Amino acid sequence: MRNLLMIIVAAVISLSACEKDITVNLQQQEQSLVVEGKFESNQYPQVVLTRSLGYFSQIDTAALLASFVHKAVVTVSDSVRTMTLRETIVEIPGLGPVFAYTPDTAQPSVFKGKAGNQYTLRITADNKSYEAVTTIPLQNFHLDTIWWRRTRQGDDTLKARLWARITDAATPGNYARYFTRTNKGPFLAGLNSTLDDQVVNGTTFEIPVDAGVDKSKRVDPETNGFFNRGDTVTLKFCNIDKATYTFWRALDFAYSSNGNPFASPTKIMGNVPGAIGYWGGYAVTYKTVIIRK
Incomplete structure (x- = not known):
């Protein structure tokens, strides 16, 4: 992989010696x-x-x-x-x-x-x-319980990871999206906030749940996903339909790939014909846990 990257970098450097200015006239798109x-x-x-x-x-x-x-x-x-x-x-x-x-x-x-x-x-x-x-689908993804585990993030021993146990109905084609709230803050979606049952259909499974993030601010990779000891954390777990899942899964991927020159192009698929965006139903369950100091 490293050799491939070096080849790409070398190619870019060699081509830069013969580059020329190109003017592209972009058409003004009609507002949607x-x-x-x-x-x-x-x-x-x-x-x-x-x-x-x-x-x-x-x-x-x-x-x-x-x-x-x-x-x-x-x-x-x-x-x-x-x-x-x-x-x-x-x-x-x-x-x-x-x-x-x-x-x-x-x-x-x-x-x-x-x-x-x-x-x-x-x-x-x-x-x-x-x-x-x-x-608004039935709650075929059932949120059974949530809990926390201590974790060491570098030298910081005051961080904790949230976990959830979920039972999926035997019928395939279930989708979910989650948000977390810390103390009295707002509910925020995780960087990868969606889930489907392609692998876990009909089973009970346990997964780590990242802390939601404010995507209008820069994410700190050192602390992203963790909670602090002493936090009161509420998980908002939502069953959603396939169209809502497809929209948010693509949007999460596009956000996470922003600035990555090797990321694949992402097409955001909405469900409002003639417009951009989505109309989505959420079957909501809440659970709260206090992370002890």
Whole structure:
């Protein structure tokens, strides 16, 4: 492997001697609608709508605020009922207050998510219509228990690793995503936050669970994944459908590969035709453990 790397480096150096400037005229792409919609069990749906930004666009607070889509018509339906979502301001970890579409809970037509049900999201924005379907699946991945183990990270003996025992139903095709909360902080997804049952179908297994990370900040490789002794840790474990799993698995991979020149190109597959993003259902289970000092 080392020899192969040396050959590649040598080739790059030799080719640099005969390089020339090339000007590429990139076409300006039309803005796309970006959808981030979730519907958790026993909760109301939440949908954030923005417009895509150009690859070379300057990203700052003003650009992000200008990207939000206002005055859209957003509805969520099950097989019987339909509720209309209204624009409001919500707090999202890592982003702060943002514009989002949520139901008016004072209205009698609103309903919360229920495991095993299918939900259709419809959006009308900028004279275009979009439709996506998701399912809040049954909890075929069952979170049995969580615990912690001491670990030594360098000279630091105050770190701990979270572990979980999970039982998977015998029916194949189960998917999950997880988040962790430390003390009173926000729930954050792990760097690799998704799980499927291709290998573990129908078994009970134990896995280490990395601490969630704020992906808007630089990750410290020395401490990433560990908790501190004395922390109170809550695991938010979510059964999800295949489309939601595929979206977040690709996004996690793209984030982890950022800056790696040898990483394979990643295509993010959403489930909202004509738009970018996803509409996902989550069947949620919570468990909490206190890591003793």
